[in-house]
Amino acid sequence: MEETKKFYTQQAIAIATYLGGPLAAGYLIKKNYQTLDEDDNAKKAMLIGIASTLVLFGTIFSIPEAILDKIPNMIIPAIYTGIIYLIVEKTQGEKLKLHKEEDGEFHSGWKAAGAGGISLVILIAGLVLLFVVQDEVAKSAYDNGTYETEIAKFTDNENKALQVFNQLETEDVDKLKFEFSKGIVLWNENKAIVEKLNSIENLPEDLMNQNQLFSTYCDLRIQQNQLFLNSVVEDTEKYLPEIERISNEINEILDSNSSI
Helix, strand or coil, rough: CCCCEEEECCCHHHHHHHHHHHHHHHHHHHHHHHHCHHHHHHHHHHHHHHHHHHHHHHHHHCCCHHCCCCCCCCCCHHHHHHHHHHHHHHHHHHHHHHHHHHHCCEHHHHHHHHHHHHHHHHHHHHHHHHHHHHHHHHHHHHHHHHHHHHHHHHHHHHHHHHHHHHHHHCCCCCHHHHHHHHHHHHHHHHHHHHHHHHHCCCCHHHHHHHHHHHHHHHHHHHHHHHHHHHHHHHHHCHHHHHHHHHHHHHHHHHHHCCCC
């Protein structure tokens, strides 16, 4: 029996893009191409998603802070989401429309949002690592060994928490529930790590401020993970607006401090 083909809609890809940037878009467009058995286009879509993400952040970091502060927080995500939407319309729009007319199946919106969430966390983890590297010179006045050790634990927990998004294709609800619950525990452990970082003597003020952002970020990730868990348990998409709201708050944190 031929396997049922399921695609991500333009709307679902747009949601994921808004949450997780071009990287999420590249991944979902790639999945659609794989469903169409167009492997070459699938690889190109993923590479373009990665390249676009690098260009996006390179452009943002090159904009003077005085100018960047005047740009509303939602403008940049809205612009690249609109561009991705048009690209999907041009490259896959007709095929998605035909699939819908033939009563074909589509992946749920919350699944696409999950891909956006994992993309966002990957980007944040990379930016956190970049921040740690750039700040290496300023660490001589405090116990940088402890700071680096705890940051490594923070990153390790983050990577473990991300594993749940690799399980989204499974239909094992109990496994998903377990993985999302484990993620909540790991984000709480990261909050404790941030508290330990705050206790380091002679910690520069900018790192103290950074730690506050880390703590807020962990709170948001705990809330978002709980909503994903609720979505799985209840098999519903009703939590998508709240997931998007929380993601917007995360974006505001990123926009408020280019070091993250």
